[in-house]
Amino acid sequence: MELLHSGKVRDVYADGEDLLLVTSDRISIYDVILPTPIPDKGKILTQLSLWWFEQLSDVIPNHVISSTDVPVEWAGRAIRCERLDMVMVECIARGYLAGSGLKEYEREKAITGIPLPDGLIEGSQLPEPIYTPTTKAAVGEGHDEFITFAEVQAKVGAEAAEELRSVTLEIYRKGQEIAAGKGIIIADTKIELGYAKDGTLKLGDELLTPDSSRFWSADEWKPGSTQRYLDKQFLRDWSSKLDWDRTAPGPEVPEEVVEATRNRYIEVYERLTGDTWR
Structure with a gap:
Protein backbone atom coordinates (compact mmCIF):
# COMPACT_ATOMS: atom_id res chain seq x y z
CA MET A 1 0.00 0.00 0.00
CA GLU A 2 1.07 3.55 -0.70
CA LEU A 3 0.61 6.41 1.75
CA LEU A 4 -1.08 9.14 -0.26
CA HIS A 5 -1.79 11.71 2.39
CA SER A 6 -1.32 12.24 6.11
CA GLY A 7 -3.79 14.76 7.50
CA LYS A 8 -4.38 16.22 10.92
CA VAL A 9 -6.20 13.07 12.05
CA ARG A 10 -6.43 10.62 9.13
CA ASP A 11 -3.96 8.83 6.90
CA VAL A 12 -5.02 7.80 3.40
CA TYR A 13 -3.49 4.78 1.67
CA ALA A 14 -3.96 3.48 -1.86
CA ASP A 15 -4.78 -0.23 -2.12
CA GLY A 16 -5.41 -0.98 -5.77
CA GLU A 17 -8.53 0.88 -6.88
CA ASP A 18 -9.63 1.41 -3.29
CA LEU A 19 -8.52 3.75 -0.56
CA LEU A 20 -7.92 2.89 3.07
CA LEU A 21 -8.91 5.71 5.41
CA VAL A 22 -7.14 5.17 8.74
CA THR A 23 -8.17 7.32 11.69
CA SER A 24 -5.51 7.98 14.30
CA ASP A 25 -5.76 9.07 17.93
CA ARG A 26 -4.25 12.43 16.98
CA ILE A 27 -6.27 15.52 17.83
CA SER A 28 -6.03 19.00 16.37
CA ILE A 29 -7.39 22.36 17.47
CA TYR A 30 -7.11 25.60 15.52
CA ASP A 31 -5.56 23.54 12.69
CA VAL A 32 -2.62 22.52 14.93
CA ILE A 33 -1.97 18.87 15.75
CA LEU A 34 -1.40 18.53 19.48
CA PRO A 35 1.49 16.31 20.64
CA THR A 36 -0.72 14.27 22.99
CA PRO A 37 -3.07 11.63 21.52
CA ILE A 38 -6.53 10.80 22.89
CA PRO A 39 -6.73 7.02 23.48
CA ASP A 40 -9.42 5.21 21.42
CA LYS A 41 -10.32 8.39 19.55
CA GLY A 42 -9.62 6.86 16.14
CA LYS A 43 -11.90 3.91 16.80
CA ILE A 44 -14.67 6.04 18.29
CA LEU A 45 -14.70 8.40 15.29
CA THR A 46 -14.65 5.51 12.82
CA GLN A 47 -17.42 3.53 14.48
CA LEU A 48 -19.62 6.58 14.99
CA SER A 49 -19.14 7.64 11.36
CA LEU A 50 -20.13 4.16 10.19
CA TRP A 51 -23.27 4.33 12.35
CA TRP A 52 -24.21 7.71 10.88
CA PHE A 53 -23.48 6.61 7.31
CA GLU A 54 -26.03 3.84 7.81
CA GLN A 55 -28.59 6.10 9.48
CA LEU A 56 -28.45 8.67 6.67
CA SER A 57 -27.96 6.39 3.67
CA ASP A 58 -31.38 7.39 2.34
CA VAL A 59 -30.26 11.03 2.04
CA ILE A 60 -27.07 10.51 0.04
CA PRO A 61 -24.75 7.56 -0.73
CA ASN A 62 -21.34 7.36 0.94
CA HIS A 63 -17.85 6.16 0.10
CA VAL A 64 -17.77 3.08 2.35
CA ILE A 65 -16.87 -0.25 0.71
CA SER A 66 -16.04 -2.25 3.85
CA SER A 67 -15.25 -1.68 7.50
CA THR A 68 -13.87 -5.20 7.98
CA ASP A 69 -11.71 -5.78 4.88
CA VAL A 70 -8.80 -3.84 6.37
CA PRO A 71 -5.38 -4.83 7.77
CA VAL A 72 -5.71 -6.36 11.22
CA GLU A 73 -3.49 -3.73 12.84
CA TRP A 74 -6.02 -1.06 11.82
CA ALA A 75 -9.13 -3.02 12.77
CA GLY A 76 -11.87 -0.81 14.16
CA ARG A 77 -10.32 2.45 13.01
CA ALA A 78 -10.02 1.98 9.25
CA ILE A 79 -12.49 2.00 6.37
CA ARG A 80 -11.97 0.63 2.88
CA CYS A 81 -13.58 3.24 0.68
CA GLU A 82 -14.20 4.43 -2.83
CA ARG A 83 -12.01 7.09 -4.39
CA LEU A 84 -13.88 10.38 -4.72
CA ARG A 246 -2.40 28.85 18.36
CA THR A 247 0.54 28.04 16.12
CA ALA A 248 2.62 24.85 16.00
CA PRO A 249 3.93 23.24 18.06
CA GLY A 250 0.85 22.79 20.20
CA PRO A 251 0.94 22.32 23.97
CA GLU A 252 1.15 18.96 25.72
CA VAL A 253 -2.24 17.96 27.13
CA PRO A 254 -2.35 16.97 30.82
CA GLU A 255 -3.54 13.47 31.67
CA GLU A 256 -6.75 14.68 33.34
CA VAL A 257 -7.70 16.75 30.27
CA VAL A 258 -6.98 13.78 27.99
CA GLU A 259 -9.25 11.59 30.12
CA ALA A 260 -12.02 14.21 30.24
CA THR A 261 -11.87 14.61 26.46
CA ARG A 262 -11.96 10.84 25.90
CA ASN A 263 -14.92 10.51 28.26
CA ARG A 264 -16.88 13.09 26.27
CA TYR A 265 -16.23 11.23 23.01
CA ILE A 266 -17.38 7.99 24.61
CA GLU A 267 -20.46 9.64 26.13
CA VAL A 268 -21.69 11.03 22.83
CA TYR A 269 -21.00 7.71 21.07
CA GLU A 270 -22.98 5.75 23.67
CA ARG A 271 -25.88 8.20 23.82
CA LEU A 272 -26.27 8.32 20.05
CA THR A 273 -25.80 4.67 19.17
CA GLY A 274 -27.21 3.09 22.34
CA ASP A 275 -24.16 0.82 22.50
CA THR A 276 -21.68 0.57 25.36
CA TRP A 277 -18.15 1.49 24.32
CA ARG A 278 -15.98 -1.57 24.68
Missing part, protein backbone atom coordinates in the same frame (compact mmCIF):
# COMPACT_ATOMS: atom_id res chain seq x y z
CA ASP A 85 -13.00 13.64 -6.41
CA MET A 86 -13.41 15.74 -3.28
CA VAL A 87 -15.13 19.11 -3.43
CA MET A 88 -12.71 21.86 -2.44
CA VAL A 89 -15.22 23.57 -0.17
CA GLU A 90 -15.91 22.87 3.50
CA CYS A 91 -19.66 22.25 3.70
CA ILE A 92 -20.95 23.45 7.08
CA ALA A 93 -24.48 23.61 8.48
CA ARG A 94 -25.36 25.60 11.60
CA GLY A 95 -28.52 25.43 13.66
CA TYR A 96 -27.19 27.23 16.75
CA LEU A 97 -24.82 30.12 17.35
CA ALA A 98 -21.37 29.08 18.55
CA GLY A 99 -17.68 29.20 17.73
CA SER A 100 -16.58 31.09 14.63
CA GLY A 101 -20.22 31.54 13.64
CA LEU A 102 -20.86 33.46 16.86
CA LYS A 103 -17.83 35.67 16.26
CA GLU A 104 -18.91 36.38 12.68
CA TYR A 105 -22.43 37.22 13.84
CA GLU A 106 -21.09 39.62 16.49
CA ARG A 107 -19.12 41.46 13.81
CA GLU A 108 -21.56 41.37 10.91
CA LYS A 109 -25.00 40.35 12.26
CA ALA A 110 -24.67 37.76 9.47
CA ILE A 111 -22.72 34.61 8.64
CA THR A 112 -21.36 34.12 5.10
CA GLY A 113 -23.60 36.96 3.98
CA ILE A 114 -26.76 35.42 5.46
CA PRO A 115 -28.42 38.08 7.66
CA LEU A 116 -29.58 36.96 11.10
CA PRO A 117 -31.93 38.63 13.62
CA ASP A 118 -30.63 41.06 16.23
CA GLY A 119 -30.38 39.91 19.82
CA LEU A 120 -28.94 36.44 19.33
CA ILE A 121 -26.47 35.27 21.98
CA GLU A 122 -24.06 32.39 22.46
CA GLY A 123 -26.00 29.15 22.15
CA SER A 124 -29.09 30.72 20.52
CA GLN A 125 -31.04 28.51 18.16
CA LEU A 126 -31.18 30.06 14.70
CA PRO A 127 -34.56 30.67 13.03
CA GLU A 128 -33.64 27.85 10.64
CA PRO A 129 -30.45 25.94 9.83
CA ILE A 130 -28.09 27.79 7.50
CA TYR A 131 -25.34 26.71 5.10
CA THR A 132 -22.08 28.49 5.93
CA PRO A 133 -19.28 27.19 3.69
CA THR A 134 -15.60 27.91 4.17
CA THR A 135 -12.41 27.50 2.23
CA LYS A 136 -10.49 24.25 2.72
CA ALA A 137 -6.96 25.01 3.93
CA ALA A 138 -4.33 22.28 3.68
CA VAL A 139 -2.39 21.18 6.77
CA GLY A 140 0.05 23.94 7.71
CA GLU A 141 -1.40 26.43 5.24
CA GLY A 142 -3.44 28.64 7.54
CA HIS A 143 -7.08 28.51 8.59
CA ASP A 144 -10.37 27.95 6.77
CA GLU A 145 -12.15 31.21 5.96
CA PHE A 146 -15.85 31.91 5.49
CA ILE A 147 -17.02 32.28 1.88
CA THR A 148 -20.40 33.30 0.50
CA PHE A 149 -22.71 31.08 -1.50
CA ALA A 150 -21.91 33.23 -4.56
CA GLU A 151 -18.23 32.38 -4.09
CA VAL A 152 -19.08 28.67 -3.93
CA GLN A 153 -21.03 29.08 -7.18
CA ALA A 154 -17.96 30.68 -8.75
CA LYS A 155 -15.81 27.74 -7.60
CA VAL A 156 -18.00 24.80 -8.59
CA GLY A 157 -20.83 26.18 -10.73
CA ALA A 158 -24.41 27.13 -9.85
CA GLU A 159 -25.95 23.66 -10.10
CA ALA A 160 -23.25 21.93 -8.05
CA ALA A 161 -23.31 24.70 -5.45
CA GLU A 162 -27.06 24.26 -4.97
CA GLU A 163 -26.63 20.49 -4.58
CA LEU A 164 -23.90 20.98 -1.96
CA ARG A 165 -26.09 23.34 0.03
CA SER A 166 -29.18 21.15 -0.23
CA VAL A 167 -27.37 17.97 0.82
CA THR A 168 -25.53 19.65 3.69
CA LEU A 169 -28.72 21.08 5.17
CA GLU A 170 -30.64 17.83 4.75
CA ILE A 171 -27.86 15.85 6.46
CA TYR A 172 -27.93 18.35 9.31
CA ARG A 173 -31.72 18.34 9.66
CA LYS A 174 -32.02 14.56 9.70
CA GLY A 175 -28.97 14.15 11.93
CA GLN A 176 -30.33 16.70 14.37
CA GLU A 177 -33.71 14.98 14.40
CA ILE A 178 -32.10 11.64 15.27
CA ALA A 179 -29.82 13.19 17.88
CA ALA A 180 -32.68 15.12 19.50
CA GLY A 181 -34.37 11.79 20.21
CA LYS A 182 -31.25 10.83 22.17
CA GLY A 183 -31.17 14.07 24.16
CA ILE A 184 -28.37 15.64 22.14
CA ILE A 185 -28.25 18.93 20.24
CA ILE A 186 -26.07 19.13 17.15
CA ALA A 187 -25.20 22.82 17.13
CA ASP A 188 -23.29 22.66 13.85
CA THR A 189 -21.45 20.19 11.67
CA LYS A 190 -19.01 19.96 8.80
CA ILE A 191 -19.28 17.30 6.11
CA GLU A 192 -16.99 16.22 3.27
CA LEU A 193 -18.46 15.59 -0.17
CA GLY A 194 -16.98 14.30 -3.39
CA TYR A 195 -17.90 12.88 -6.77
CA ALA A 196 -17.61 9.22 -7.74
CA LYS A 197 -16.43 8.16 -11.20
CA ASP A 198 -20.00 8.13 -12.47
CA GLY A 199 -20.58 11.69 -11.28
CA THR A 200 -22.64 10.75 -8.22
CA LEU A 201 -22.19 13.05 -5.23
CA LYS A 202 -21.24 11.03 -2.14
CA LEU A 203 -20.31 11.54 1.49
CA GLY A 204 -16.69 10.94 2.40
CA ASP A 205 -14.31 11.22 5.35
CA GLU A 206 -16.25 11.28 8.66
CA LEU A 207 -19.83 12.11 9.56
CA LEU A 208 -21.38 13.81 12.62
CA THR A 209 -18.52 13.02 15.01
CA PRO A 210 -17.16 15.00 17.99
CA ASP A 211 -14.33 16.14 15.69
CA SER A 212 -16.60 17.49 12.94
CA SER A 213 -19.58 18.67 15.00
CA ARG A 214 -20.57 20.52 18.15
CA PHE A 215 -22.64 18.30 20.44
CA TRP A 216 -24.48 19.62 23.49
CA SER A 217 -26.59 17.81 26.04
CA ALA A 218 -30.15 19.02 25.42
CA ASP A 219 -31.15 19.01 29.07
CA GLU A 220 -28.23 21.31 29.91
CA TRP A 221 -28.60 23.71 26.98
CA LYS A 222 -28.77 27.30 28.17
CA PRO A 223 -28.38 30.18 25.68
CA GLY A 224 -26.14 32.94 26.94
CA SER A 225 -23.68 30.67 28.69
CA THR A 226 -20.98 28.19 27.76
CA GLN A 227 -22.52 24.81 27.01
CA ARG A 228 -21.22 21.47 28.29
CA TYR A 229 -19.53 20.33 25.14
CA LEU A 230 -19.46 16.65 24.18
CA ASP A 231 -16.80 17.26 21.54
CA LYS A 232 -13.35 18.73 21.09
CA GLN A 233 -14.53 22.25 21.95
CA PHE A 234 -13.74 21.17 25.52
CA LEU A 235 -10.08 20.96 24.47
CA ARG A 236 -10.22 24.34 22.72
CA ASP A 237 -11.61 25.90 25.91
CA TRP A 238 -8.81 24.32 27.94
CA SER A 239 -6.18 25.70 25.55
CA SER A 240 -7.67 29.20 25.71
CA LYS A 241 -6.38 29.51 29.28
CA LEU A 242 -2.79 28.88 28.17
CA ASP A 243 -0.12 31.27 26.96
CA TRP A 244 -0.24 29.79 23.45
CA ASP A 245 -0.53 31.68 20.15
Whole structure:
Protein backbone atom coordinates (compact mmCIF):
# COMPACT_ATOMS: atom_id res chain seq x y z
CA MET A 1 0.00 0.00 0.00
CA GLU A 2 1.07 3.55 -0.70
CA LEU A 3 0.61 6.41 1.75
CA LEU A 4 -1.08 9.14 -0.26
CA HIS A 5 -1.79 11.71 2.39
CA SER A 6 -1.32 12.24 6.11
CA GLY A 7 -3.79 14.76 7.50
CA LYS A 8 -4.38 16.22 10.92
CA VAL A 9 -6.20 13.07 12.05
CA ARG A 10 -6.43 10.62 9.13
CA ASP A 11 -3.96 8.83 6.90
CA VAL A 12 -5.02 7.80 3.40
CA TYR A 13 -3.49 4.78 1.67
CA ALA A 14 -3.96 3.48 -1.86
CA ASP A 15 -4.78 -0.23 -2.12
CA GLY A 16 -5.41 -0.98 -5.77
CA GLU A 17 -8.53 0.88 -6.88
CA ASP A 18 -9.63 1.41 -3.29
CA LEU A 19 -8.52 3.75 -0.56
CA LEU A 20 -7.92 2.89 3.07
CA LEU A 21 -8.91 5.71 5.41
CA VAL A 22 -7.14 5.17 8.74
CA THR A 23 -8.17 7.32 11.69
CA SER A 24 -5.51 7.98 14.30
CA ASP A 25 -5.76 9.07 17.93
CA ARG A 26 -4.25 12.43 16.98
CA ILE A 27 -6.27 15.52 17.83
CA SER A 28 -6.03 19.00 16.37
CA ILE A 29 -7.39 22.36 17.47
CA TYR A 30 -7.11 25.60 15.52
CA ASP A 31 -5.56 23.54 12.69
CA VAL A 32 -2.62 22.52 14.93
CA ILE A 33 -1.97 18.87 15.75
CA LEU A 34 -1.40 18.53 19.48
CA PRO A 35 1.49 16.31 20.64
CA THR A 36 -0.72 14.27 22.99
CA PRO A 37 -3.07 11.63 21.52
CA ILE A 38 -6.53 10.80 22.89
CA PRO A 39 -6.73 7.02 23.48
CA ASP A 40 -9.42 5.21 21.42
CA LYS A 41 -10.32 8.39 19.55
CA GLY A 42 -9.62 6.86 16.14
CA LYS A 43 -11.90 3.91 16.80
CA ILE A 44 -14.67 6.04 18.29
CA LEU A 45 -14.70 8.40 15.29
CA THR A 46 -14.65 5.51 12.82
CA GLN A 47 -17.42 3.53 14.48
CA LEU A 48 -19.62 6.58 14.99
CA SER A 49 -19.14 7.64 11.36
CA LEU A 50 -20.13 4.16 10.19
CA TRP A 51 -23.27 4.33 12.35
CA TRP A 52 -24.21 7.71 10.88
CA PHE A 53 -23.48 6.61 7.31
CA GLU A 54 -26.03 3.84 7.81
CA GLN A 55 -28.59 6.10 9.48
CA LEU A 56 -28.45 8.67 6.67
CA SER A 57 -27.96 6.39 3.67
CA ASP A 58 -31.38 7.39 2.34
CA VAL A 59 -30.26 11.03 2.04
CA ILE A 60 -27.07 10.51 0.04
CA PRO A 61 -24.75 7.56 -0.73
CA ASN A 62 -21.34 7.36 0.94
CA HIS A 63 -17.85 6.16 0.10
CA VAL A 64 -17.77 3.08 2.35
CA ILE A 65 -16.87 -0.25 0.71
CA SER A 66 -16.04 -2.25 3.85
CA SER A 67 -15.25 -1.68 7.50
CA THR A 68 -13.87 -5.20 7.98
CA ASP A 69 -11.71 -5.78 4.88
CA VAL A 70 -8.80 -3.84 6.37
CA PRO A 71 -5.38 -4.83 7.77
CA VAL A 72 -5.71 -6.36 11.22
CA GLU A 73 -3.49 -3.73 12.84
CA TRP A 74 -6.02 -1.06 11.82
CA ALA A 75 -9.13 -3.02 12.77
CA GLY A 76 -11.87 -0.81 14.16
CA ARG A 77 -10.32 2.45 13.01
CA ALA A 78 -10.02 1.98 9.25
CA ILE A 79 -12.49 2.00 6.37
CA ARG A 80 -11.97 0.63 2.88
CA CYS A 81 -13.58 3.24 0.68
CA GLU A 82 -14.20 4.43 -2.83
CA ARG A 83 -12.01 7.09 -4.39
CA LEU A 84 -13.88 10.38 -4.72
CA ASP A 85 -13.00 13.64 -6.41
CA MET A 86 -13.41 15.74 -3.28
CA VAL A 87 -15.13 19.11 -3.43
CA MET A 88 -12.71 21.86 -2.44
CA VAL A 89 -15.22 23.57 -0.17
CA GLU A 90 -15.91 22.87 3.50
CA CYS A 91 -19.66 22.25 3.70
CA ILE A 92 -20.95 23.45 7.08
CA ALA A 93 -24.48 23.61 8.48
CA ARG A 94 -25.36 25.60 11.60
CA GLY A 95 -28.52 25.43 13.66
CA TYR A 96 -27.19 27.23 16.75
CA LEU A 97 -24.82 30.12 17.35
CA ALA A 98 -21.37 29.08 18.55
CA GLY A 99 -17.68 29.20 17.73
CA SER A 100 -16.58 31.09 14.63
CA GLY A 101 -20.22 31.54 13.64
CA LEU A 102 -20.86 33.46 16.86
CA LYS A 103 -17.83 35.67 16.26
CA GLU A 104 -18.91 36.38 12.68
CA TYR A 105 -22.43 37.22 13.84
CA GLU A 106 -21.09 39.62 16.49
CA ARG A 107 -19.12 41.46 13.81
CA GLU A 108 -21.56 41.37 10.91
CA LYS A 109 -25.00 40.35 12.26
CA ALA A 110 -24.67 37.76 9.47
CA ILE A 111 -22.72 34.61 8.64
CA THR A 112 -21.36 34.12 5.10
CA GLY A 113 -23.60 36.96 3.98
CA ILE A 114 -26.76 35.42 5.46
CA PRO A 115 -28.42 38.08 7.66
CA LEU A 116 -29.58 36.96 11.10
CA PRO A 117 -31.93 38.63 13.62
CA ASP A 118 -30.63 41.06 16.23
CA GLY A 119 -30.38 39.91 19.82
CA LEU A 120 -28.94 36.44 19.33
CA ILE A 121 -26.47 35.27 21.98
CA GLU A 122 -24.06 32.39 22.46
CA GLY A 123 -26.00 29.15 22.15
CA SER A 124 -29.09 30.72 20.52
CA GLN A 125 -31.04 28.51 18.16
CA LEU A 126 -31.18 30.06 14.70
CA PRO A 127 -34.56 30.67 13.03
CA GLU A 128 -33.64 27.85 10.64
CA PRO A 129 -30.45 25.94 9.83
CA ILE A 130 -28.09 27.79 7.50
CA TYR A 131 -25.34 26.71 5.10
CA THR A 132 -22.08 28.49 5.93
CA PRO A 133 -19.28 27.19 3.69
CA THR A 134 -15.60 27.91 4.17
CA THR A 135 -12.41 27.50 2.23
CA LYS A 136 -10.49 24.25 2.72
CA ALA A 137 -6.96 25.01 3.93
CA ALA A 138 -4.33 22.28 3.68
CA VAL A 139 -2.39 21.18 6.77
CA GLY A 140 0.05 23.94 7.71
CA GLU A 141 -1.40 26.43 5.24
CA GLY A 142 -3.44 28.64 7.54
CA HIS A 143 -7.08 28.51 8.59
CA ASP A 144 -10.37 27.95 6.77
CA GLU A 145 -12.15 31.21 5.96
CA PHE A 146 -15.85 31.91 5.49
CA ILE A 147 -17.02 32.28 1.88
CA THR A 148 -20.40 33.30 0.50
CA PHE A 149 -22.71 31.08 -1.50
CA ALA A 150 -21.91 33.23 -4.56
CA GLU A 151 -18.23 32.38 -4.09
CA VAL A 152 -19.08 28.67 -3.93
CA GLN A 153 -21.03 29.08 -7.18
CA ALA A 154 -17.96 30.68 -8.75
CA LYS A 155 -15.81 27.74 -7.60
CA VAL A 156 -18.00 24.80 -8.59
CA GLY A 157 -20.83 26.18 -10.73
CA ALA A 158 -24.41 27.13 -9.85
CA GLU A 159 -25.95 23.66 -10.10
CA ALA A 160 -23.25 21.93 -8.05
CA ALA A 161 -23.31 24.70 -5.45
CA GLU A 162 -27.06 24.26 -4.97
CA GLU A 163 -26.63 20.49 -4.58
CA LEU A 164 -23.90 20.98 -1.96
CA ARG A 165 -26.09 23.34 0.03
CA SER A 166 -29.18 21.15 -0.23
CA VAL A 167 -27.37 17.97 0.82
CA THR A 168 -25.53 19.65 3.69
CA LEU A 169 -28.72 21.08 5.17
CA GLU A 170 -30.64 17.83 4.75
CA ILE A 171 -27.86 15.85 6.46
CA TYR A 172 -27.93 18.35 9.31
CA ARG A 173 -31.72 18.34 9.66
CA LYS A 174 -32.02 14.56 9.70
CA GLY A 175 -28.97 14.15 11.93
CA GLN A 176 -30.33 16.70 14.37
CA GLU A 177 -33.71 14.98 14.40
CA ILE A 178 -32.10 11.64 15.27
CA ALA A 179 -29.82 13.19 17.88
CA ALA A 180 -32.68 15.12 19.50
CA GLY A 181 -34.37 11.79 20.21
CA LYS A 182 -31.25 10.83 22.17
CA GLY A 183 -31.17 14.07 24.16
CA ILE A 184 -28.37 15.64 22.14
CA ILE A 185 -28.25 18.93 20.24
CA ILE A 186 -26.07 19.13 17.15
CA ALA A 187 -25.20 22.82 17.13
CA ASP A 188 -23.29 22.66 13.85
CA THR A 189 -21.45 20.19 11.67
CA LYS A 190 -19.01 19.96 8.80
CA ILE A 191 -19.28 17.30 6.11
CA GLU A 192 -16.99 16.22 3.27
CA LEU A 193 -18.46 15.59 -0.17
CA GLY A 194 -16.98 14.30 -3.39
CA TYR A 195 -17.90 12.88 -6.77
CA ALA A 196 -17.61 9.22 -7.74
CA LYS A 197 -16.43 8.16 -11.20
CA ASP A 198 -20.00 8.13 -12.47
CA GLY A 199 -20.58 11.69 -11.28
CA THR A 200 -22.64 10.75 -8.22
CA LEU A 201 -22.19 13.05 -5.23
CA LYS A 202 -21.24 11.03 -2.14
CA LEU A 203 -20.31 11.54 1.49
CA GLY A 204 -16.69 10.94 2.40
CA ASP A 205 -14.31 11.22 5.35
CA GLU A 206 -16.25 11.28 8.66
CA LEU A 207 -19.83 12.11 9.56
CA LEU A 208 -21.38 13.81 12.62
CA THR A 209 -18.52 13.02 15.01
CA PRO A 210 -17.16 15.00 17.99
CA ASP A 211 -14.33 16.14 15.69
CA SER A 212 -16.60 17.49 12.94
CA SER A 213 -19.58 18.67 15.00
CA ARG A 214 -20.57 20.52 18.15
CA PHE A 215 -22.64 18.30 20.44
CA TRP A 216 -24.48 19.62 23.49
CA SER A 217 -26.59 17.81 26.04
CA ALA A 218 -30.15 19.02 25.42
CA ASP A 219 -31.15 19.01 29.07
CA GLU A 220 -28.23 21.31 29.91
CA TRP A 221 -28.60 23.71 26.98
CA LYS A 222 -28.77 27.30 28.17
CA PRO A 223 -28.38 30.18 25.68
CA GLY A 224 -26.14 32.94 26.94
CA SER A 225 -23.68 30.67 28.69
CA THR A 226 -20.98 28.19 27.76
CA GLN A 227 -22.52 24.81 27.01
CA ARG A 228 -21.22 21.47 28.29
CA TYR A 229 -19.53 20.33 25.14
CA LEU A 230 -19.46 16.65 24.18
CA ASP A 231 -16.80 17.26 21.54
CA LYS A 232 -13.35 18.73 21.09
CA GLN A 233 -14.53 22.25 21.95
CA PHE A 234 -13.74 21.17 25.52
CA LEU A 235 -10.08 20.96 24.47
CA ARG A 236 -10.22 24.34 22.72
CA ASP A 237 -11.61 25.90 25.91
CA TRP A 238 -8.81 24.32 27.94
CA SER A 239 -6.18 25.70 25.55
CA SER A 240 -7.67 29.20 25.71
CA LYS A 241 -6.38 29.51 29.28
CA LEU A 242 -2.79 28.88 28.17
CA ASP A 243 -0.12 31.27 26.96
CA TRP A 244 -0.24 29.79 23.45
CA ASP A 245 -0.53 31.68 20.15
CA ARG A 246 -2.40 28.85 18.36
CA THR A 247 0.54 28.04 16.12
CA ALA A 248 2.62 24.85 16.00
CA PRO A 249 3.93 23.24 18.06
CA GLY A 250 0.85 22.79 20.20
CA PRO A 251 0.94 22.32 23.97
CA GLU A 252 1.15 18.96 25.72
CA VAL A 253 -2.24 17.96 27.13
CA PRO A 254 -2.35 16.97 30.82
CA GLU A 255 -3.54 13.47 31.67
CA GLU A 256 -6.75 14.68 33.34
CA VAL A 257 -7.70 16.75 30.27
CA VAL A 258 -6.98 13.78 27.99
CA GLU A 259 -9.25 11.59 30.12
CA ALA A 260 -12.02 14.21 30.24
CA THR A 261 -11.87 14.61 26.46
CA ARG A 262 -11.96 10.84 25.90
CA ASN A 263 -14.92 10.51 28.26
CA ARG A 264 -16.88 13.09 26.27
CA TYR A 265 -16.23 11.23 23.01
CA ILE A 266 -17.38 7.99 24.61
CA GLU A 267 -20.46 9.64 26.13
CA VAL A 268 -21.69 11.03 22.83
CA TYR A 269 -21.00 7.71 21.07
CA GLU A 270 -22.98 5.75 23.67
CA ARG A 271 -25.88 8.20 23.82
CA LEU A 272 -26.27 8.32 20.05
CA THR A 273 -25.80 4.67 19.17
CA GLY A 274 -27.21 3.09 22.34
CA ASP A 275 -24.16 0.82 22.50
CA THR A 276 -21.68 0.57 25.36
CA TRP A 277 -18.15 1.49 24.32
CA ARG A 278 -15.98 -1.57 24.68
